[in-house]
Amino acid sequence: MEKCKDCHAEHVETYSRWKYSRNFRILEMRGKDRDPECLRCHTTGYGKPGGFVDIEKTPDMKNVQCEACHGPASLHVDALLQLVHLHVSSQAHAIPRTEHSSCPVSSLYQQS
Secondary structure, eight states: OOOHHHHHHHHHHHHTTTTGGTHHHHHHHHHTTTTTHHHHHHHTTTTTTTSSSTTTGGGGBSSHHHHHHHHHHHHHHHHHHHHHHHHHHHHHTTTOOGGGGGTHHHHHHHHH
């Protein structure tokens, strides 16, 4: 979530008020915080590479988070990097000033 906040602060703030942003506590209260059947829906990426393992090893992956619906952040970042490469290659390093100039990805334009 912290990395998502870099570019999507408004969405992360809205998410933090959403009831599902804290739904793992229900499992803990019911003693189901290690039940695979429950973890599939009450965590992000359970049973998948880089996903929730347990509260000790991957506490940042508890609850329903951005990646639960939008897929792994690594794919999102990789797609952006591919767009940056295509843009830089096709525009001969012309860097337009946009509303995204404060986005961490924009620094990649300037480094190329």
